[in-house]
Amino acid sequence: MRKLLSTLAVLLSLIAAIAVTAGVFIGIVVIQEKLFVPGDHLMWIFKYPFSRFVLIYQLLLMVGVFYVLNKKMKRKLGVTPSHPNHSFLHKNRRLMLSIFIFLNLALFYILISAVTVIKEDEIRNYSYLSPQGEDYRYEDVVKVEAGVYGDRFYLPFTHDQGDFYYVIELPDGSKVDLTEVGGVKGQEDERFVIEDIDRELVDKGVPKDTSLRNFEYTKDHLAKKYTDSIHRILENK
Template identity: 50%
Template sequence: MIGFIATNIIGFYIVFSSVTVITEENIIDYSFLHPQGKKYDFSDVVKIDAGVRGDKFYLPFTHNRGDFYYKVELMDGKIIDLNDEAGGYDNEDEHPTFVLNKLDTRLIKMGITKESSMENFHYTTESLDRMYTDQIKSILERK
């Protein structure tokens, strides 16, 4: 019984201790394997994948239809959804969507390949105000 409880506690720690922080200089990924954080320069980003989740089935408490995603693939193969896993920004008063819009502009100017889809964009209007959907649309349309 104690082993079962200990295993569950460790499992919850592994799952819930992962967070990514975006700063002006880099992306810092904190995880079970890197509790001090692993820093990635923006030049380590090799690919961007952005879009809006559709009608697919999602496990409870994970994602919903209409959720915006902004995934970056790094040189070491790690993929991070900056809209889902990011837990901190230099400017904490700014909404994450506005931060991602600025970051997207910066990464595109660096020549990083981006795949984006407007396919499920209409779902964002069901739960978000126009100022946020405009930011998401700007990110998805930027090439």
């Protein structure tokens, strides 16, 4: 019976931890939109690689929530160990909790502020070092690099073969991949929005480096109207 209750406590704690971390992820996106995205935006970007750090953040949060809930659940079900706990975590639980909270708050702030907003004629770039944002005109863009990722090894949760990228470099040296989309006004497909932005940038004389190499890989997972849009972007110079 004790083993069954212990297993039940683990299961319930795991379900609760997953629910909490999923809620936090949704909360991050909602907060980003509320804080940084104005109504007249064309699209907004959850910047790479911070958009991938969400997975690390969720994992850390899930482990922490699971640890706390599992202990409380077992205590309520009466399946806590009868012998004293002399583990390092137990003896230093206040310190570990403080470190855990600090790391989560720091990561949360970094993730929340990793936003770039694209408007009709303006780009506002936010970061944890510049939470108020820096404004740039389209003509301020230093250069554009666009293409398709090819057949090589990529770290998990980074890029895949056939992924389209469209990276703008800003005067402060930061690079923003417009395909790392947080949201698009009117729910239009981001490739069509990027195509419009690309025409504006090229018309304003922004240097652009593109390659059709690996383009064929896009056809493996995208419909023709999307690959045609990517092709037009890559050919537009």
